[in-house]
Amino acid sequence: MMQWATAAPAISAAFLGSLVEAVEALTIVLAVATVRGWRPAGLGAFAGLALLALIVIVLGPFLNLVPLFGLQLVIGILLLLFGMRWLRKAILRAASVLPHHDESRTFATETTALREQVRSREKRFDWFAGLACFKAVLLEGIEVVFIVIAVGAGRGLVGPASIGALAACALVIAIGFVLRRPLARVPENTLKFAVGVMLSAFGAFWTGEGLGVPWPGHDLAILGFAALFLTVAVIAVALIRRPMAETSS
Amino acid sequence: MKELMRAFIELVGLFVDDGWLALAIIGVVAVTALVAALAPHGPVAAGIVLLVGCLGVLFGNVMRTRHSGSVQSTRS
Numbered sequence: 122m123m124q125w126a127t128a129a130p131a132i133s134a135a136f137l138g139s140l141v142e143a144v145e146a147l148t149i150v151l152a153v154a155t156v157r158g159w160r161p162a163g164l165g166a167f168a169g170l171a172l173l174a175l176i177v178i179v180l181g182p183f184l185n186l187v188p189l190f191g192l193q194l195v196i197g198i199l200l201l202l203f204g205m206r207w208l209r210k211a212i213l214r215a216a217s218v219l220p221h222h223d224e225s226r227t228f229a230t231e232t233t234a235l236r237e238q239v240r241s242r243e244k245r246f247d248w249f250a251g252l253a254c255f256k257a258v259l260l261e262g263i264e265v266v267f268i269v270i271a272v273g274a275g276r277g278l279v280g281p282a283s284i285g286a287l288a289a290c291a292l293v294i295a296i297g298f299v300l301r302r303p304l305a306r307v308p309e310n311t312l313k314f315a316v317g318v319m320l321s322a323f324g325a326f327w328t329g330e331g332l333g334v335p336w337p338g339h340d341l342a343i344l345g346f347a348a349l350f351l352t353v354a355v356i357a358v359a360l361i362r363r364p365m366a367e368t369s370s
Numbered sequence: 371m372k373e374l375m376r377a378f379i380e381l382v383g384l385f386v387d388d389g390w391l392a393l394a395i396i397g398v399v400a401v402t403a404l405v406a407a408l409a410p411h412g413p414v415a416a417g418i419v420l421l422v423g424c425l426g427v428l429f430g431n432v433m434r435t436r437h438s439g440s441v442q443s444t445r446s
Contacts, residue, residue, distance in 0.1 A: 201395050205428055206388055212432050325424055328399055332406045334417035346421065353425045361436035 128281035130343060131272050134319045135285030138268040141316055142261040143293035149257035151297060153250045165254030172255075173262040194331025197324050200271045204320025211314035212354050216362040265290070272323060318354065322346035391431045398423030 273282030406416035
């Protein structure tokens with residue numbers, strides 16, 4: 122029987138990572154639904170989810186055919202690329218070197234673009250609206266699938282990671298339906314900071330495992346790696362932080 | 371078709387648009403693999419190389435970005 126201590130890091134990593142992607146997808150779907158109605162938005166989102174499910178069903182079984190070390194190495198490298206990229210941007214945003222990702226602005230941009238489409242292409246049904254939702258759900262969903270596979274595969278933790286990802290998606294959908302507004306209040310950069318730290322820690326761990334590194338403490342080493350990445354990230358933010366006056370100019 | 375192509379390009383871009391960072395990470399992993407295979411006490415030394423390398427690459431990248439003032443991709 123799987124122990125909670127083994128499953129919890131996978132669940133929480135998949136949950137946090139998926140939360141970010143789900144918020145991004147929902148922002149687009151809400152924008153489309155507001156301007157063009159829930160039907161095309163819902164259909165597009167549903168089509169995206171259906172294709173995602175197909176991808177998971179088709180590719181899922183092949184994971185068991187890949188040698189464990191090879192799988193760990195490939196997934197570890199992808200996680201490092203993915204996680205450190207997020208962490209880099211979160212550091213630069215926390216230090217005000219990059220502007221913060223603004224879900225309200227995304228929402229406004231999407232709605233403005235769609236209203237323009239309505240004016241200029243009145244008779245073209247809502248293929249555009251459906252496609253926008255389809256694309257958003259598919260792209261963000263693939264990222265969620267990737268996070269689940271990366272966090273869970275290789276150690277039989279795909280189940281717990283899937284639970285974490287599904288919980289995040291369900292939570293964001295529920296919040297979206299309750300609020301029906303952009304989720305700008307979710308502190309996205311804080312979330313990305315945490316996710317970047319966790320994915321980078323997982324990535325270093327899996328890459329090392331794939332190369333035969335005997336990490337001290339086995340899975341517990343991930344916590345140590347997370348602490349190291351967090352420390353370096355916090356120091357980097359402190360060193361490169363720009364004064365507000367400089368960033369606003 | 372164009373939309374699918376764009377989605378694919380965006381997906382690929384997740385990993386390559388911060389080119390220096392991605393290349394540096396792959397370089398660290400390559401060096402780690404070499405150390406693991408060739409050095410005495412290889413696996414232990416490889417672990418150190420991997421951790422220190424990744425942390426160094428991250429730190430170096432953000433410091434370089436700050437000092438150069440070059441802001442690359444802002445896609446989340």
